[in-house]
Amino acid sequence: MNITARICDAARQIGFDVVGVALAYPVPGFDAYRQWIAQGYHGEMAYLSRSDRVERRADPGKIVPGVRTIVCVGMNYYTGPSPVWEGDRPTGCGWISNYAWGEDYHIVMLPRLETLAAFIRERVQPEDVPLVSTRAYVDTGPVLERGYAARAGLGFIGKHTGLIAPRIGPWVFLGEILVAAPLPPTDPVSFRCGSCRRCLDACPTGALVAPYTVDARRCISYLTIEHKGTIPPELRPAMGQWIYGCDLCYAVCPWGWGQGQGRFVRPSASARPFQASSPERVAPPLVEIMALDEAGFRAWSVGSPIARIGRTRFLRNVAVALGNWGHEQAVPALRVAMGLESGSGSPDFDPLVRAHAAWALGRIGSKDARQALLRAKRREEHPQVIREITAALS
Numbered sequence: 245m246n247i248t249a250r251i252c253d254a255a256r257q258i259g260f261d262v263v264g265v266a267l268a269y270p271v272p273g274f275d276a277y278r279q280w281i282a283q284g285y286h287g288e289m290a291y292l293s294r295s296d297r298v299e300r301r302a303d304p305g306k307i308v309p310g311v312r313t314i315v316c317v318g319m320n321y322y323t324g325p326s327p328v329w330e331g332d333r334p335t336g337c338g339w340i341s342n343y344a345w346g347e348d349y350h351i352v353m354l355p356r357l358e359t360l361a362a363f364i365r366e367r368v369q370p371e372d373v374p375l376v377s378t379r380a381y382v383d384t385g386p387v388l389e390r391g392y393a394a395r396a397g398l399g400f401i402g403k404h405t406g407l408i409a410p411r412i413g414p415w416v417f418l419g420e421i422l423v424a425a426p427l428p429p430t431d432p433v434s435f436r437c438g439s440c441r442r443c444l445d446a447c448p449t450g451a452l453v454a455p456y457t458v459d460a461r462r463c464i465s466y467l468t469i470e471h472k473g474t475i476p477p478e479l480r481p482a483m484g485q486w487i488y489g490c491d492l493c494y495a496v497c498p499w500g501w502g503q504g505q506g507r508f509v510r511p512s513a514s515a516r517p518f519q520a521s522s523p524e525r526v527a528p529p530l531v532e533i534m535a536l537d538e539a540g541f542r543a544w545s546v547g548s549p550i551a552r553i554g555r556t557r558f559l560r561n562v563a564v565a566l567g568n569w570g571h572e573q574a575v576p577a578l579r580v581a582m583g584l585e586s587g588s589g590s591p592d593f594d595p596l597v598r599a600h601a602a603w604a605l606g607r608i609g610s611k612d613a614r615q616a617l618l619r620a621k622r623r624e625e626h627p628q629v630i631r632e633i634t635a636a637l638s
Contacts (some may be wrong), residue, residue, distance in 0.1 A: 264396030337530060474599060488550050525548075
């Protein structure tokens with residue numbers, strides 16, 4: 245068994261579902277990445293276009309001097325079909341991307357990657373390198389991880405821009421270890437998307453502007469997670485009741501279908517940390533979570549990737565979802581968010597939340613919703629919120 249085979253065997257014992265080794269050079273997909281940045285498709289994610297980050301993506305040797313190979317791993321996070329995918333959507337509930345149902349994958353994966361890196365350092369000792377340098381990343385480093393994962397044979401890049409791993413589909417978290425030593429590479433897979441374009445047709449906001457190209461500025465995952473400000477009004481209706489991420493382009497992918505639907509995707513032991521602890525983690529009641537104060541949000545989101553966007557952005561998303569639900573039952577919660585209920589702690593709601601709550605009331609359009617907007621207009625002082633109220637009333 246050569247060193248690559250031993251590394252792959254160790255990775256599977258540690259808990260990774262797929263593993264492979266890629267040569268560090270030439271960097272896969274860098275020209276396409278640079279063009280994507282030039283077109284502005286990265287939106288507000290300025291860290292992607294910072295010169296130092298671009299340079300390190302172009303040359304991983306700037307991260308780990310002497311890097312020769314990259315060990316790529318993947319972990320299955322498919323825990324079973326979601327009611328959102330199946331069309332049996334719970335009434336009045338928000339929709340959360342299934343990768344965020346359970347524990348934060350960064351917290352789950354990074355210690356395992358560090359264990360694998362230690363295994364590599366102990367067993368790879370070229371004569372001219374007294375101590376092999378390594379660097380592990382889980383979705384946070386300046387590394388074109390999907391390109392390397394495809395080169396290492398973990399899967400292939402789909403038209404929705406995600407990596408598709410056979411028998412896992414697109415439901416795979418990626419991590420990598422940069423290694424300053426030569427390792428025998430593994431072979432890429434031969435599968436491809438072919439003529440299928442279901443992901444492009446399913447995207448409600450048109451974020452997939454072409455096969456293998458996503459305009460993040462229109463992507464629901466970007467809008468609900470990375471985007472910090474006002475969500476463009478023209479995109480809000482298409483967001484449905486997604487309050488954190490979006491699974492639609494993955495869910496319609498034939499490679500992502502679960503057991504009994506024609507493919508081989510099924511939950512694995514590695515996916516257990518990502519299982520929802522309750523149905524409310526999959527589809528939480530919108531009216532209830534709209535009432536979360538700061539302490540309540542921290543308790544509700546502890547240990548979840550949702551915690552990183554903070555309460556204000558999260559409730560902004562919930563307000564949009566309430567507007568798209570469009571039910572009269574949402575009006576009392578939105579009145580509270582607008583600061584119209586005495587003793588409700590309403591000043592605790594950020595202007596960003598109030599602005600989107602005003603849009604939601606306009607979207608509902610009932611008599612009570614309109615009265616709430618009129619009351620709010622008489623007392624509101626923030627210019628952005630006033631503009632949203634005026635637009636909602638018109």
